[in-house]
Amino acid sequence: MKPLTLSAFTLTTSLGVGLRAHLEALRAGRSGLAPCAFESVRLDTWVGQVPDEQLVPLPAKLAAFDCRNNRLAQLALVQDGFLETVAAARNRYGVDRIGLFLGTSTSGLLNTELAYRHRDARSGALPAGFDYAATHSGFSLARFVQAQLELKGPAAVVSTACSSSAKVFASAARMITSGLCDAAVIGGADSLCLTTLYGFASLGLLSSAPCRPFDGERAGISIGEGAGFAFLEPARAQEPAGTVRLLGVGESSDAHHMSTPHPEGAGARAAMQRALCSAGLAAQDIDYVNLHGTATRSNDAAEDQAVSDLFGTGIWCSSTKGATGHLLGASGIAEAVICALALREQFIPGSANTRRLDPGLRVRYLLDSAAQAPQRVMSNSFGFGGSNCSLVLGRVH
C-alpha cells in the first residue's frame, strides 16, 4: 500500500488523558488497573477504568449523543491538538472529502443495560427519552464524532470485536486509495459495560488479579476502557524526521472457533504476513511487535507460536494490556497509538504487571520499557469470531 501519515493522534485510557500521560506511564511501567468498582458490578476482577468524574456531559449542541462511550470519545478528541488538526484539514480537503472510520464493540450498550432496569412495569417499555439511535446503536459513535468534527464524508463503524479499531486503518486506506475520500479520521472507543464484564466472566476468561500477559501464572484478562483517534492522509515526500506513517495492514480469519484462537496461531500468522507484504517489508525489517497479548492461557500461547514462527525469537515483543487492560474494540487504536509514540519518542514499552515470563513461550519479551530506536513496528489485534488484523507503522528518518 501507499504509506499514509498519522498527522495527529491521541489516546485516553485508565493510564491517563492524552499522549503525555501515556508516555510517562509507559516509560515508568505504571498500570491503570484497579479492583473493579464499576457501577454495580460484583465480580472479583480488575479493570482499567477512566474516572467517572473525567467523563463530563457532552457540549449542549451534542447532548442527544450523551452516553459513557461518547463522553469517553469526547474526552479523547479534545486532547493533543486533534481538533485543530481536523479543523485545518477541513479547510484543506473540504468536509465532504474526509472519511470517518471508527471501531467499537459495544458502543453505548451500557445505556440500554441501565434502561432495562427502568422498564414500565405493565408494558415492558423502555423509559421515555431513551434514544437508541444516538446513544446505543453501533453507529452512534461515528454519528457523534462526525457531528463533533463537522465532517460529511463517507463514514462507517467497524465492529469485529477486539480487532475493530485496527481494521479501521484498512478501511481508511482502501477508501483513500479508491478515491472515495482524500483523508480520514480513524479510531475507536469502547467503554465499560455489564455485558462484557459478565460475558467474559461467563467464559471464565476474567483474571481475579491484574492481567499478566505472557507470565507463567497468567490467568485471564482485565477489561479496560479507552478512546483513541488518528488523522490519516497520504504521505508527502518531505516530512519531518520522527513523523509516523502507516506502512501496511494485513487481515485474516481464523475459521476455527467463535471465542478461542487457532491453537497454532495460523490466522494470526497470516494477518502478520499480509501486513508485511502490504508494507513491502520482510520480517527482519520489523524492530518491535506490540502483541495482542490478552493474558489468557490460549491466546498468548497461540500468538507466541505465530510470532516466533514468522519473526524468529530475536525480535522485541511486549503486550501493553497489563498497563491499560484489554480495551476490546478500542484496543487496536490504543496499541497503534502506543506504537506511534514508541516510534516518535524512540522507546519500546514494557509489560506492566508481568513478573515472571512463561518458560514455555519463546518470543523475546520485554518486561521493562527501554530506550531503543525502533524504526518500524507491528501491532497485532485479534478478536472473537477469529477476526485478525496486523498493522505496520514506521517513522520518517
Add this chain to the structure above:
Amino acid sequence: MQVFVESVGLLGPGLAGWLASRPVLAGEAPYVPGQVLLPPTDALPAVERRRTGLPVRLALNTGLDALGRSVRPPDTVATVFTSSGADGLVNHQICESLAGAERDVSPTRFHNSVHNAPAGYWSIALRSPAPSTSLSCFDWSFVAGLLEACAYCITEAQPVLLISYDLPYPEPLHAVRPITGTLGAALLLAPEATSDSFACIDIQTEPSARAPTRMDDPALEALRIGNPTGRALPVLRALTGPATGTLVVDYLNGGSVTVAVSPC
C-alpha cells in the same frame, strides 16, 4: 468506482432466493409476502449449528445463495458483512438478565452478541481464512457495505462478497428501533469482467441530496424504507434485466450514492 457483478443473493418475506425473486423484482410476477425460511447451515459442525440464531442464519443463507452459483472456491472470497445492529434478540436477552438479580450471561449468548458473529460462523462453515470485515451504519448500512466492498475489490484486485442483513428486534427494543421484515441481500463482486460477470456497476457518492429510487410495489417499498438492507432492493431490481440505468440510494448527512448499472 467500477466493479463487476458475478452473482446475487436475496432472502426476505416472499423472496426465497435470487432466482425465485428475479421475476418479482422485475415486475413480471406479483409480490406475495410470506414466511422467510432460515434453516441452519449444513456446512457448520453440529455444535456450532445449534448455536446459531436467526441473524447468523439469515446472513449465511443469503451469502450462500450468491456464492452457491459461483465457480469461485468459497474459501478464497473475502467478505464484507453489514447490518444496522446484528442480533437484537441476544442483546435483549442479555440486557434482561443483567437487569435481574442473577446476572447470568451464557457464554454462547455472549459470543453470539458480537456484531461479527455471522462473519465468524461463515469462516468456520466455509473454512475460509479470507479477510472479512463487519460494518454497522444504522439506516445506511447497506450503502456503507457497498462502498467498503467496492473499495476492497478495486484496491486489493480481489473478488469480494457483500452480505447485508437486517431483521426486527423483539420488544422493548422494537419500539425504539423499528425494523420492517427479515431481509438479506448479497452481491459477489469482481474487480474486472469475467466469464461469470453479467453486469457492471459504477458507484459515485454525491454530497447533495437526490430523490432515492423507489420500488413500484407498495409492500416492497415498505421493505426498502423500513429495513436498512431494503436500500439494496432498487440495486437488485436493476440487476434483473439487461437494461442500462442509474439509480439513487440515500446516504449519510442528506447525501446520496448513485449506482449506474449496465450489462457486460
